Amino acid sequence: MTTEQMRHKGIILALDTSTASMAAAVVKGEEVLAEIQTLAERNHSVHVVTHIKEMLRECDINEADIEAIAVGNGPGSYTGMRIAVSVAKTLAWVWNKPLVGVSSLEALAFGAWHQNLEPRSEIPVNAEEEHWVIPIMDARRGQVYSSGFSMDGQSQWSRWLEDGVRLMKDLVDKLEQLLLEQKDSVRSIALIGDLSLHEQEAARLQQIGEAAGVAVKLQPFIQEGQWVAKLGHMKLEAGLTEDPHTFIPNYTQLTEAEVVWKAKQEGGTKQ
DSSP states (O other): OOHHHHHHHEEEEEEOOOSSEEEEEEEEEEEEEEEEEOGGGGGGHHHHHHHHHHHHHHHHHHGEEEEEEEEESSSSSSHHHHHHHHHHHHHHHHTOOOEEEHHHHHHHHHIIIIIIIIIOOOOOOTOOOOEEEEEEEEEETTTTEEEEEETTOOEEEEEEEEEEEEEEHHHHHHHHHHHHHHHHHHHHHHEEEEEOOHHHHHHHHHHHHHHTTTTTEEEEEEOHHHHHHHHHHHHTTTTBBOOOOOOOOOOOOOOHHHHHHHHHHHHHHHH
C-alpha cells in the first residue's frame, strides 16, 4: 500500500435523502472531511450526484480513495429513500466498493445524542442508568416513523425499539408504559427530530416524564451525513455489508398507491 493510499484509508462516503434534508458527508475516522446538508426534498434527485462530486473535489480525493459507501435506508419519504439508495447502489457497483445500509432513524438519534445531548464528562455517571433517545419523522395522518435507542453509563449504545410507523399517540402511550416499568433505571428521555407537527403529544410525554421524575427533552434535529458515515463505519468493521444488486430501502408501510391497489384487489376477491 502506497503512502497516498494509507493517507486515505478508512474514508467513508455517506448520503441520506429519506427526509427533506439531503445529508451527505465524507468522513475519515472521527474527522469530517466534507459535509453537505440541503433542504430541497423535491430536488434531491437533481442535485445529489453534483453534491457528491463537490465534496470529493473539496477533499481532493477520488473514488479510488474511498473505502466504503454508507447510505441511510429509511424509513422516511418513499421517493426520497429510493434516491439515496439508488445512487449508493450504483456507486458501490461501479466503483466496486462495500455498501453499508444504516437506519435513517438511528443516524438521527445517534447524531442528536453526540451533538446536543451527551452529558458533560465531568458529570459522574451510573453504569446502571440509561438515557433514552427517541427519533421521529412525520409520516402523515398523525403517524411517525419512530424507534428507540439508549446510551448507558458505560457509553454502550443499543436499540430497544425497532424502526416502524406508529401513531404518535400510540408511541407516547408505549413510552409511558415502558417508563412506569423501568423508571428507576431511566435518567433522561430525548424526543428528537422534526417535532413541529407533533407538539401536543410531545408535551404530553414531558408531563409523563415529570410525573415519573424523569427529565424529558424535546430536541429538534436535522439529519447530518457524518452520523450516517460513523454508524456505517461501525457496521463495516462488523462485516455487515449489503449486496448492491438486491439491497432495498426500509419502506415500513405500503405507499398510498399500493394501499389503493390492495383495496381494489381485496374488493374484487370478495365479489
